[in-house]
Amino acid sequence: MNAQTPAPGPLSLVPFVSVDDMMRLIARIGLRPALRELADYVERDFRRWDDFDKTPRVAAHSPGGVIELMPTSDGETYAFKYVNGHPRNGRTGHQTVTAFGVLSDVATGYPLLVSEMTILTALRTAATSAMAARHLAPKGARTMAMIGNGAQCAFQALAFAEVAGITSVRLFDVDAAATRAAARHLRDAGLDVAECTTPEAAIEGARIVTTCTADKRNATILTDNMVGPGVHLNAIGGDCPGKTELHRDVVARASMFVEYPPQTRIEGELQQMPEDHPFTELHRVVRGEAPGRTSDDQITLFDSVGFAVEDFSALCWVRDKVGGDAPALDLLADPDDPRDLFGMLRRGGVAV
Ligand code: NAD
Numbered sequence: 001m002n003a004q005t006p007a008p009g010p011l012s013l014v015p016f017v018s019v020d021d022m023m024r025l026i027a028r029i030g031l032r033p034a035l036r037e038l039a040d041y042v043e044r045d046f047r048r049w050d051d052f053d054k055t056p057r058v059a060a061h062s063p064g065g066v067i068e069l070m071p072t073s074d075g076e077t078y079a080f081k082y083v084n085g086h087p088r089n090g091r092t093g094h095q096t097v098t099a100f101g102v103l104s105d106v107a108t109g110y111p112l113l114v115s116e117m118t119i120l121t122a123l124r125t126a127a128t129s130a131m132a133a134r135h136l137a138p139k140g141a142r143t144m145a146m147i148g149n150g151a152q153c154a155f156q157a158l159a160f161a162e163v164a165g166i167t168s169v170r171l172f173d174v175d176a177a178a179t180r181a182a183a184r185h186l187r188d189a190g191l192d193v194a195e196c197t198t199p200e201a202a203i204e205g206a207r208i209v210t211t212c213t214a215d216k217r218n219a220t221i222l223t224d225n226m227v228g229p230g231v232h233l234n235a236i237g238g239d240c241p242g243k244t245e246l247h248r249d250v251v252a253r254a255s256m257f258v259e260y261p262p263q264t265r266i267e268g269e270l271q272q273m274p275e276d277h278p279f280t281e282l283h284r285v286v287r288g289e290a291p292g293r294t295s296d297d298q299i300t301l302f303d304s305v306g307f308a309v310e311d312f313s314a315l316c317w318v319r320d321k322v323g324g325d326a327p328a329l330d331l332l333a334d335p336d337d338p339r340d341l342f343g344m345l346r347r348g349g350v351a352v
Pocket residue numbers: 085087090096097121125147148149150151152153172173174175178212213214215219221235236237238239304305306307
């Protein structure tokens with residue numbers, strides 16, 4: 001247990017980070033430092049990739065979206081996230097993506113933390129994208145295009161500003177109101193912002209292009225003629241079977257970098273490609289075992305789908321940051337005699 005781990009309380013009381021607590025935590029640390037710290041936590045865990053027990057997430061698909069469980073463990077600590085993706089939710093005033101997660105002690109199986117993860121997912125996705133760009137984007141890139149200006153957009157742009165040196169963003173969304181809202185946030189954050197009316201205008205002069213649209217179909221947000229040499233593509237919206245963002249020809253021309261191949265194969269842009277399509281696992285680049293960008297003209301593609309290890313890193317970050325301050329949830333039954341669970345119920349007034 002390191003110095004930042006919460007002081008142990010009764011094991012039945014589990015530290016709980018609500019949405020309000022998460023907002024307070026980020027306000028205390030600062031959004032930019034939080035993104036930088038998260039990028040470092042994710043990178044640290046990518047460096048020790050082999051320590052993790054890995055499996056593609058368990059997905060329950062329906063016509064409107066997907067509900068997923070994302071588990072992993074490093075042998076000492078276990079984590080899982082519950083997350084959904086429902087692209088049509090916005091029409092009824094709901095989020096496309098909501099999430100919560102749990103961190104547990106492998107030795108006892110007892111939960112150590114329960115946390116909101118809707119905000120945390122936006123932070124960790126942005127931090128992971130920016131961490132990948134640190135290894136793959138062209139040196140000196142200052143301008144990023146963002147296609148899809150919904151919930152993830154401002155987090156992505158700010159993480160790229162903080163971690164990868166972006167100073168200017170060019171925004172496009174089919175919904176101009178989404179672009180206006182993102183533009184306001186990003187100008188307030190000190191970025192130079194252009195609001196564009198076509199995706200072609202958005203990518204003009206951009207050396208990094210992030211696609212974060214939500215649509216459950218094989219979309220072609222970027223076609224082959226739109227992507228010039230030397231660009232880094234950060235494709236985060238294609239993250240489900242039958243849901244992709246890039247034309248196949250763009251994917252074919254790019255050097256592809258992925259998180260966990262068995263999951264990306266089902267969910268990422270990789271699902272469009274033949275079995276033998278080449279890719280590099282990002283953790284190998286992070287560990288210096290494989291090259292990232294090798295030339296100025298190369299098109300690099302981070303085919304991001306979001307992997308459980310990133311959520312593990314994010315939950316560990318929250319655990320380290322909240323210390324002993326989180327309120328506790330009375331989540332676990334705690335009978336005086338562990339074998340007499342029934343007696344606890346009776347002492348609580350339940351008649352037999
Ligand atoms: P959101 O619904 O808040 O925003 C999506 C935006 O895309 C909307 O503003 C919509 O108008 C826009 N859009 C849809 N089709 C478009 C098109 N053809 N061109 C331009 N804009 C278009 O969703 P969000 O929470 O921002 O998530 C975006 C995507 O990222 C989702 O598909 C989600 O599943 C995915 N996601 C991936 C990860 C990851 O780790 N890779 C993590 C979180 C979310």
